[in-house]
Structure formats: C-alpha cells, structure tokens
Amino acid sequence: MPIVTVKMLEGRSDDQKKALAAKVTDAVVETTGATPDKVSIIIEEMKKTDYAVGGVRVSDQ
Structure with missing residues (x-):
C-alpha cells in the first residue's frame, strides 16, 4: 500500500x-x-511563517 x-x-x-x-x-x-484504491496521498500544508530557505522565512521574503 503506497503512501505519499x-x-x-x-x-x-x-x-x-x-x-x-x-x-x-x-x-x-x-x-x-x-491499484488506485491502495494508494494514499497525504497533503500537508505549511504556513509561510513555518518554512525557511537559506535561513530566511518565506513570509519574510
């Protein structure tokens, strides 16, 4: 059962x-x-204040 x-x-x-x-x-x-009925997809959304690239939060760019 694949989980993505x-x-x-x-x-x-x-x-x-x-x-x-x-x-x-x-x-x-x-x-x-x-088979499609065995595939599970989990979508996790993050707030822009909770994610940073290169030490800078996306919300601060």
Whole structure:
C-alpha cells in the first residue's frame, strides 16, 4: 500500500489539491503497479511563517 506525503506551502485551492492527488495517484499506479484504491496521498500544508530557505522565512521574503 503506497503512501505519499506532499508537503507544500498553504494557498492552493481545493481543486488544485484534488488534481494533485489524482495525478500523484496515477503516477504511483503507473510506476508501482498498485491499484488506485491502495494508494494514499497525504497533503500537508505549511504556513509561510513555518518554512525557511537559506535561513530566511518565506513570509519574510
């Protein structure tokens, strides 16, 4: 049972997250041979204040 976690900054619409889950599921099915009902997708959204690149929070850029 493949489980995929996607971490991204908040701000995507529900439609974008639905499309992401569908396409990631398709990719996992194609590459692993798992059936779609066995593929789990977890989308974790982060606030821009909780993520930094190069020592600078994204919210401060």
